[in-house]
Amino acid sequence: MLETTLCGIPFKNPLIAASGVFGFGAEYGELYDVSIWGGLCTKGLTLQPKSGNSGYRIYETASGVMNSIGLQNPGVEAFVNTELPRMKKLNTRIIANLGGHSTDDYLLGIEKLDRTDVDMIELNISCPNVKSGGMAFGLQAKSAGEIVGLCRERCHKPFMVKLSPNAENIVDVALACENAGADALSLVNTFQAMAIDVKKRKPVFENTYAGLSGAAIKPLALRMVHAVCQKVSIPVVGIGGIRTAEDVIEFMMAGATAVQIGAALFSNPLLPIQMIDGLQQLMEQEKISDLSEIRGIIK
Amino acid sequence: MEYFQTKVINHYQVGKGIFVMELVANGSRCRAGQFFMLKTADASRPLMRPISIYQATDNSVSFMYRISGQGTEELSHLKNNDTIFILGPLGNGFPCEKVSGRIALIGGGIGIAPLWFTAETLLKNTENEVDVYLGYRDELFALDHFVILDTDFFIATEYGDEGYHGLITDLFEPDHYDAVFACGPEPMMKAVFTMCKEVRTPLWISAERRMACGVGACLGCAFPTLNGVKRVCKDGPVFADKELCWES
Ligand SMILES: Cc1cc2nc3c(=O)[nH]c(=O)nc-3n(C[C@H](O)[C@H](O)[C@H](O)COP(=O)(O)OP(=O)(O)OC[C@H]3O[C@@H](n4cnc5c(N)ncnc54)[C@H](O)[C@@H]3O)c2cc1C
Ligand SMILES: Cc1cc2nc3c(=O)[nH]c(=O)nc-3n(C[C@H](O)[C@H](O)[C@H](O)COP(=O)(O)O)c2cc1C
Ligand code: FES
Numbered sequence: 008m009l010e011t012t013l014c015g016i017p018f019k020n021p022l023i024a025a026s027g028v029f030g031f032g033a034e035y036g037e038l039y040d041v042s043i044w045g046g047l048c049t050k051g052l053t054l055q056p057k058s059g060n061s062g063y064r065i066y067e068t069a070s071g072v073m074n075s076i077g078l079q080n081p082g083v084e085a086f087v088n089t090e091l092p093r094m095k096k097l098n099t100r101i102i103a104n105l106g107g108h109s110t111d112d113y114l115l116g117i118e119k120l121d122r123t124d125v126d127m128i129e130l131n132i133s134c135p136n137v138k139s140g141g142m143a144f145g146l147q148a149k150s151a152g153e154i155v156g157l158c159r160e161r162c163h164k165p166f167m168v169k170l171s172p173n174a175e176n177i178v179d180v181a182l183a184c185e186n187a188g189a190d191a192l193s194l195v196n197t198f199q200a201m202a203i204d205v206k207k208r209k210p211v212f213e214n215t216y217a218g219l220s221g222a223a224i225k226p227l228a229l230r231m232v233h234a235v236c237q238k239v240s241i242p243v244v245g246i247g248g249i250r251t252a253e254d255v256i257e258f259m260m261a262g263a264t265a266v267q268i269g270a271a272l273f274s275n276p277l278l279p280i281q282m283i284d285g286l287q288q289l290m291e292q293e294k295i296s297d298l299s300e301i302r303g304i305i306k
Numbered sequence: 307m308e309y310f311q312t313k314v315i316n317h318y319q320v321g322k323g324i325f326v327m328e329l330v331a332n333g334s335r336c337r338a339g340q341f342f343m344l345k346t347a348d349a350s351r352p353l354m355r356p357i358s359i360y361q362a363t364d365n366s367v368s369f370m371y372r373i374s375g376q377g378t379e380e381l382s383h384l385k386n387n388d389t390i391f392i393l394g395p396l397g398n399g400f401p402c403e404k405v406s407g408r409i410a411l412i413g414g415g416i417g418i419a420p421l422w423f424t425a426e427t428l429l430k431n432t433e434n435e436v437d438v439y440l441g442y443r444d445e446l447f448a449l450d451h452f453v454i455l456d457t458d459f460f461i462a463t464e465y466g467d468e469g470y471h472g473l474i475t476d477l478f479e480p481d482h483y484d485a486v487f488a489c490g491p492e493p494m495m496k497a498v499f500t501m502c503k504e505v506r507t508p509l510w511i512s513a514e515r516r517m518a519c520g521v522g523a524c525l526g527c528a529f530p531t532l533n534g535v536k537r538v539c540k541d542g543p544v545f546a547d548k549e550l551c552w553e554s
Contacts, residue, residue: 027524028518028519028524029523030522030523030524030525034522034523034540035521038308038393058530058535059528059535061528061530064516064526065353065518065524065527066516067351067352068352070350070352071352072352072353072518074518076524076525076528079535222352270352273353273519274345274354276393276521277309
């Protein structure tokens, strides 16, 4: 009932753990069998290891979470040698999320990942928390199309591009990525946002701005997924503030093929288990026998 | 580690804005210095709150917390039988089995919370001798719990009139001990670190960082150490002096 195909790969359900909230899948494994997920995105990888940002990295807002992790990760090489073999033992799809500071970073990174047995690559041109590169590639259609085209040439795996809601025009960026050969799009990454410590008279985050996620961004993300789905013909994975089975169905009705779940895991670590049950119940109630019946019904 | 819904069985105030809350849970696998992530049932907050284990038994786990914002304020409204969600036990805890002899526990402010259970654990080894140092701002709290322990006590209040008037570190003599555990404000722990380092007394501190996942998956609680960036929730909250990159 929940089976979903994304870029020709079968997923047992449309629920994917979003990049950055699930490490490399080991930690939550102490709590439940993480193979129940349709797929897992790795923490954002970069060619070289990164130690991330200093100062506050997490900040709670009224109905969201701001983060400024700064892509802390062990680097592509260490991921391939130590994390991936363990992840591949899980009975779920593994999606490697790749970030970068420069074109070369992305190209060398993608060449390395292409030789591994990850199921899919998600190109992150939307991280707002690194000083150079990162989101800069994803803000305009031209730069996004260029990097995606170059990576596409080197990537023989299903290739998804993760878009930034901070783009000048996310639909234009989406079309540029599609034209440059992306197999799928995932959106959205976090919204660039800000918090100020009134007593210290300083921004909460050392980088001044950080990325907002969680329930607060859901309606915004849904609008963007809808707008992009109206224009592109490749599959779209919806991301942003998804917390309930109904949220999942909303994103599907707006045109998403699958969804990713991030910040909602912080307030309910067993969410995927409950969401799978909840989806089945909701589908029965609403007399939906296959998700394809409702996909993109909102024009 | 488990995530589950449970009930409050006892909840009372022990000082100005400070509460002890006891929950139904099997605490037999809890180690001193570990913590749980907590949230109320109607949690409007997007994040759970990390709180140290104050006491754990086979059928209950308790917490001592200070109201310091909306999340802890919400906790303080819970009554007996109310529902609460908890994730834990989390983190490494103090290395109670690795130390022996004369041991000092130093707590500052609400940082004294994990020390009751820690002292009790250490005293299970009858060869250990434990001294407890409690540093308060003004008003004393939870002292009636601590005094039932077979330990020596040192009390200081920075602005109050009880005990020694000043900082708890003024009373502390690091060369008397085989090991020291500290939990409290970072300036206090840094002072203890410098004092212990001078006389080579081994020290473990309990670090505090803002947390999102609590299990090591989000890298939100990064703590730089000499062995690289560690996660307070998973690799900590307790870190050994050898790892700390605090200047002294
Ligand atoms: C490992 C660990 C153990 C702790 N044990 C205890 C304890 O036993 N008793 C106790 O009273 N407090 C303890 N704290 C501190 C406690 O977590 C915070 O006081 C609490 O999260 C504040 O939440 P709030 O909603 O009241 O405050 P707010 O300021 O409204 O919280 C906003 C956000 O910041 C976070 N935050 C604010 N202050 C802190 C802080 N000092 N440390 C970590 N996160 C913070 C909150 O979790 C929340 O995400 C511990 C912290 C850690 C990391
Ligand atoms: C703590 C944290 C770390 C994140 N790290 C990454 C990352 O490394 N790479 C990436 O593409 N997105 C990262 N994200 C963004 C999420 O994958 C997701 O796109 C975003 O949070 C919106 O979804 P949500 O509202 O469900 O959290 C991170 C988000 C959070 C909260
Ligand atoms: S709080 Fe997520 S890694 Fe520590």
